[in-house]
Amino acid sequence: MLYAIKIAWRYLTASKAQTGLLVAGVATGVFVFIFMSALIGGLAVYLVQQTVGDISHVTLEAPSRDAGLLLPEGVEAQLVQQKARGQRDTLRSAEAFLPAISAMAGVKAVSPQIVGNGFVIRGQSRAPVSVTGVEPDKVSAIADLQSRLIAGDTVLTNNAVLVGKSLAEDLGIGVGQVIRLQSDRNVERSLVIAGIFKVGVEALDARAAFVSTATARTLFALPQGLSRVEIKLDDLNQADEFAVRLAAETGLKATPWTQGNAQLLSGLRAQANSGNLIKGFALVTIVIGVASALLLSTYRRRPEIGIMRAFGAPRGFVVAVFVLQGTLIGLLGGLLGAGLGYLALSPFPLPENITSGSLPIDVRQGAYGLAIALTTIGAILASILPARAAARVDPVSVIGQ
Amino acid sequence: MSVLVEVGDLVKTYGSGDAETRVLKGLDLVLEEGDLAALLGPSGSGKSTLLTILGTLMQPTSGRHSMLGEDLTRAGDAALTEFRNRHIGFVFQFHHLLPDFTALENVIFPTAIAQGRETAGARARGEDLLERVGLADRMDFRATQLSGGQKQRVAIARALMNQPELVLADEPTGNLDRESASQVMALIAEINQQEQTTFLISTHDEKIAAACRRQIKVVDGKTVSD
Numbered sequence: 001m002l003y004a005i006k007i008a009w010r011y012l013t014a015s016k017a018q019t020g021l022l023v024a025g026v027a028t029g030v031f032v033f034i035f036m037s038a039l040i041g042g043l044a045v046y047l048v049q050q051t052v053g054d055i056s057h058v059t060l061e062a063p064s065r066d067a068g069l070l071l072p073e074g075v076e077a078q079l080v081q082q083k084a085r086g087q088r089d090t091l092r093s094a095e096a097f098l099p100a101i102s103a104m105a106g107v108k109a110v111s112p113q114i115v116g117n118g119f120v121i122r123g124q125s126r127a128p129v130s131v132t133g134v135e136p137d138k139v140s141a142i143a144d145l146q147s148r149l150i151a152g153d154t155v156l157t158n159n160a161v162l163v164g165k166s167l168a169e170d171l172g173i174g175v176g177q178v179i180r181l182q183s184d185r186n187v188e189r190s191l192v193i194a195g196i197f198k199v200g201v202e203a204l205d206a207r208a209a210f211v212s213t214a215t216a217r218t219l220f221a222l223p224q225g226l227s228r229v230e231i232k233l234d235d236l237n238q239a240d241e242f243a244v245r246l247a248a249e250t251g252l253k254a255t256p257w258t259q260g261n262a263q264l265l266s267g268l269r270a271q272a273n274s275g276n277l278i279k280g281f282a283l284v285t286i287v288i289g290v291a292s293a294l295l296l297s298t299y300r301r302r303p304e305i306g307i308m309r310a311f312g313a314p315r316g317f318v319v320a321v322f323v324l325q326g327t328l329i330g331l332l333g334g335l336l337g338a339g340l341g342y343l344a345l346s347p348f349p350l351p352e353n354i355t356s357g358s359l360p361i362d363v364r365q366g367a368y369g370l371a372i373a374l375t376t377i378g379a380i381l382a383s384i385l386p387a388r389a390a391a392r393v394d395p396v397s398v399i400g401q
Numbered sequence: 402m403s404v405l406v407e408v409g410d411l412v413k414t415y416g417s418g419d420a421e422t423r424v425l426k427g428l429d430l431v432l433e434e435g436d437l438a439a440l441l442g443p444s445g446s447g448k449s450t451l452l453t454i455l456g457t458l459m460q461p462t463s464g465r466h467s468m469l470g471e472d473l474t475r476a477g478d479a480a481l482t483e484f485r486n487r488h489i490g491f492v493f494q495f496h497h498l499l500p501d502f503t504a505l506e507n508v509i510f511p512t513a514i515a516q517g518r519e520t521a522g523a524r525a526r527g528e529d530l531l532e533r534v535g536l537a538d539r540m541d542f543r544a545t546q547l548s549g550g551q552k553q554r555v556a557i558a559r560a561l562m563n564q565p566e567l568v569l570a571d572e573p574t575g576n577l578d579r580e581s582a583s584q585v586m587a588l589i590a591e592i593n594q595q596e597q598t599t600f601l602i603s604t605h606d607e608k609i610a611a612a613c614r615r616q617i618k619v620v621d622g623k624t625v626s627d
Contacts, residue, residue: 001517002518003513003516003517003518006518010502014501303497304500306497307498308510309482310458310485310491311485311486311491311510311511311559312483312486312487312511312514312515313482314479314482315478315479315482396453396458396459399493399497
């Protein structure tokens with residue numbers, strides 16, 4: 001094998017320009033592969049960040065329960081059961097689970113909430129809002145309101161409210177001004193605008209109001225219990241598994257973010273498939289390039305192959321020489337392409353930090369090792385056909401030439 | 402002297418049906434250890450085909466072929482390749498050196514193939530052989546940097562590298578000027594004398610043939626005189 005490596009290397013270095021071009025071609029294919037990996041991966045991070053970054057990853061709610069039938073055994077009866085609608089499902093035992101959920105590995109934040117609907121009233125103006133009562137120290141636990149604040153602060157005292165920019169503009173209100181908030185339980189409170197945020201999602205900016213849980217309890221006449229618990233995870237891709245585990249451990253209804261975002265997931269899958277297709281084409285190009293170059297080399301070196309065979313080189317040795325050439329070309333091209341890819345993509349900011357309109361390239365998702373491995377394997381496969389052709393060279397037919 | 406190579410009733414045909422051409426037509430030949438033999442005959446008489454079969458590069462259509470007591474007619478490709486590497490050397494008219502290798506690397510090629518790498522022992526023998534053929538100062542020259550005579554001397558050194566019992570030479574001086582041809586023949590005669598290596602030299606050159614102790618003439622696929 002050592003001697004086969006030496007001959008393979010000698011053949012490659014004997015035609016430096018040809019080998020250089022071949023390696024450059026392979027490196028270009030690898031660069032395309034890495035660029036597509038980083039772009040598709042970065043785009044996925046960016047889209048998920050934009051879409052899911054400010055929502056709960058897993059939401060715990062009260063399980064829907066049907067009323068039990070109290071018929072004695074053996075009694076037959078025809079029943080028409082009407083399912084209860086519009087009732088408030090509250091979590092009465094959720095507080096007991098909160099410390100345990102917070103302590104679970106992979107949980108980034110837990111936010112117990114009381115939610116309901118109501119109206120913000122300012123003079124003659126009324127605007128419907130979705131009211132969320134959160135613990136004052138967890139205002140930014142799920143949606144990062146702190147960083148999206150455009151006026152005031154996020155300190156939620158018992159007479160404070162946070163509203164979105166669109167709502168504030170619609171009602172003509174600003175920080176420090178007083179509004180009335182009327183709940184669907186017909187409870188009304190006067191609250192001071194503590195802060196105004198702009199998330200960029202119209203549903204939040206125009207139709208959301210955040211108050212403290214204490215305020216929410218009075219607004220929705222809920223002296224105890226919670227409406228829901230929102231949970232944010234370190235890795236949002238673990239939401240499905242986490243929801244199953246939480247449901248099993250708490251007996252509550254646990255909904256992962258993926259259930260309400262099937263279209264996003266489908267889009268991301270389609271995007272990943274498109275990227276894989278382009279990466280596949282890049283690999284096929286590499287395979288064809290290496291195969292054609294080595295086939296040409298096989299033809300050019302037929303007399304030498306014949307001499308090697310005449311002096312006792314087994315067919316396997318000839319195969320090894322050409323497969324090793326393919327391996328070296330794949331490896332060198334792979335390393336060069338991966339190195340250049342990393343250098344070229346490094347200056348791009350990470351998708352988490354980019355501004356709107358920038359290219360969301362994630363240098364961490366370049367799949368460098370995979371690119372090098374697949375390219376080397378591809379080059380090895382590409383060299384098999386030329387190698388077999390070389391091994392079939394009849395020494396008698398070329399020695400006389 | 403003992404028998405090194407023996408072929409009997411050797412037949413070789415190319416093609417089939419109406420296109421069938423019979424090149425060897427029941428040829429008999431015995432080469433003994435230490436022979437220095439010239440193989441003569443007109444073009445198309447079957448000399449090259451005979452050398453190819455004796456070199457185990459081709460199987461005869463029928464007949465017997467043995468060397469060192471081994472029946473080679475029934476051996477497979479792998480066995481013949483190994484046998485060729487250990488026992489047979491070749492010198493071709495157009496030298497056929499590996500152009501991207503140095504003179505020394507070309508010489509030690511048959512041993513490196515057998516051993517899987519270039520050992521220090523192989524390099525030492527290669528250097529001895531190149532000194533012997535008068536190319537001590539050309540060891541690290543690429544084959545493409547050597548003259549025709551030098552290339553042929555490197556080819557002779559390569560043929561001798563694995564100390565083969567038989568060296569087959571096909572017009573080894575056919576592409577050389579008179580002076581280089583004389584040097585090459587003198588070298589072959591010297592090696593034959595000193596190491597008892599058997600040489601079978603295919604040639605059209607009467608002077609080369611005269612320098613050999615034995616002349617074998619092939620006409621129309623058969624040996625007609627010896």
